[in-house]
Amino acid sequence: MFTRSLRRLLLPLALLVPLGAWAETDPDTGFVIAPGWETVKNNCTACHSSKLVTQNAGSRNRWQYVIRWMQETQGLWQFPAETEKTILDYLTEHYGPKEGARRPPLPPSMMPKNPYKQSSG
Ligand code: HEC
Incomplete structure (x- = not known):
């Protein structure tokens, strides 16, 4: 009885929340809890706040x-290849490029007529 009414309550809720918004985050660091997050926590919070990581976004x-920049100039240690892969997989997946941050340019056919354009004739 109880579980059934609970399910009736939760199912519509689950449908309302878009996938991904469920992502659980670590209260200490704010990192999304997903495979690799502890590796990132262990390697990326020694010198600066985790916020510097979570507020950034980018491609792999x-x-x-x-x-590389931190390794060459800021004293970041080298990672074994497997560790670096874990870190990059995690960051790319959860802190990937922001979509829609900048829209692509309009095609010329959608641009207004340029009144200053000289016709060469
Ligand atoms: C050995 C110290 C050290 C460690 C460990 C470290 N960083 Fe950094 N990181 C720095 C320093 C120093 C800066 C520059 C901070 C500033 O500008 O205030 C920085 C800056 C950054 C920035 C901002 C770069 C920008 O373009 O402004 C990001 C993002 C970042 N770190 C991510 C990471 C990640 C991800 C890891 C783990 C793989 C990591 N850091 C581990 C030292 C470190």
Whole structure:
């Protein structure tokens, strides 16, 4: 009886919340709890706040670039290949490029006529 009414209560709720909004976060660091998060927590919060990580977003290349930059100039240690892969997988998955941050340019057919355009004739 109880479980059934509970399910009746929870099912519509589950449908309302978009996938991903369920993502649980670590109260200490704010990291999304998902495979690899502890590796990131252990390696990425020694020098600066986890916020510096969670407030950033980028492609895999960008994350790798930031890591290389810290390794070359900020004293970040080298990671075994497997560890680096775990970190990059995690960051790309959960802190990937922000969609819609910048819209693509309009095609020329959608642009207004340019009144200053000189016709070469
Ligand atoms: C050895 C110290 C150290 C560790 C460990 C470290 N960082 Fe950093 N990181 C820095 C320093 C220093 C800065 C520059 C901070 C500033 O500008 O205030 C920085 C800056 C950053 C930035 C901001 C870069 C920008 O473009 O502004 C990000 C993102 C970042 N770190 C992510 C990470 C991640 C992810 C890890 C784990 C793989 C990590 N950090 C581990 C030292 C470290």
